[in-house]
Ligand SMILES: Cc1cc2nc3c(=O)[nH]c(=O)nc-3n(C[C@H](O)[C@H](O)[C@H](O)COP(=O)(O)OP(=O)(O)OC[C@H]3O[C@@H](n4cnc5c(N)ncnc54)[C@H](O)[C@@H]3O)c2cc1C
């Protein structure tokens with residue numbers, strides 16, 4: 001883990017109450033998919049954890065939603081100003097040992113860490129089906145960024161304002177790994193794409209969505225959990241949860257856990 005002060009190169013709205021924050025500086029450490037940063041926010045004692053959406057040696061991209069005072073304050077960071085962050089933090093997604101057919105399921109800003117994962121899986125030679133769910137069209141993020149990686153994400157919105165109407169689990173009912181391909185024919189949904197024979201899945205998003213996804217897919221899977229955080233680096237035990245393997249710190253042992261390890265609340 002390093003503490004770095006980076007320059008704000010971009011901090012602009014890309015969807016409803018959602019910002020893309022690009023921070024620049026030289027010689028950044030490698031960030032694995034699913035890892036996050038702890039951003040200092042002026043006027044607040046605790047840093048705010050945000051997943052890494054994209055990164056290179058000299059820049060890091062975060063996507064964040066204004067949900068409270070801290071993220072509202074982040075939104076006012078001007079281009080050219082400085083941001084103080086700790087990185088990289090946490091244990092991210094574990095990639096398959098050989099190229100596989102994988103399924104990525106994101107809900108809301110869960111699309112952000114899955115974007116960096118998508119990039120890594122592409123480089124590892126995996127084929128992918130990406131399903132992204134949002135409340136409404138105005139919330140959709142990163143579609144073009146996924147396309148730039150050569151993946152056409154399947155979009156589903158709760159109100160049907162864009163893509164299919166419903167929940168991500170409605171699209172997954174086409175996945176034979178849950179033995180319900182007949183549901184696909186009934187709904188007239190496509191069974192094409194690598195996800196139809198996915199060997200592994202990765203998910204990030206609201207807890208009820210991830211619980212449903214992990215419950216319905218029988219293939220191996222990993223999910224990224226969220227907890228309120230103190231230090232964000234494994235020292236304070238403030239983010240400890242119960243897992244099937246015993247107590248675990250979401251910030252250090254996670255945020256990504258194997259689905260079998262998660263005890264859903
Ligand atoms: C590992 C990790 C990765 C994250 N990645 C992202 C990301 O990529 N983009 C993004 O927008 N947000 C992300 N979050 C959530 C983000 O940290 C919170 O939204 C942020 O800290 C809220 O700060 P605030 O001061 O604006 O809100 P607060 O005033 O602290 O809270 C406002 C509301 O948000 C809820 N909330 C605050 N923090 C969390 C949290 N950690 N988990 C769940 N609910 C919370 C509160 O319960 C409250 O309802 C991530 C959280 C974790 C733990």
Ligand code: FES
Nearest residue numbers: 230232236237251
């Ligand atoms: S937030 Fe301190 S140990 Fe996780």
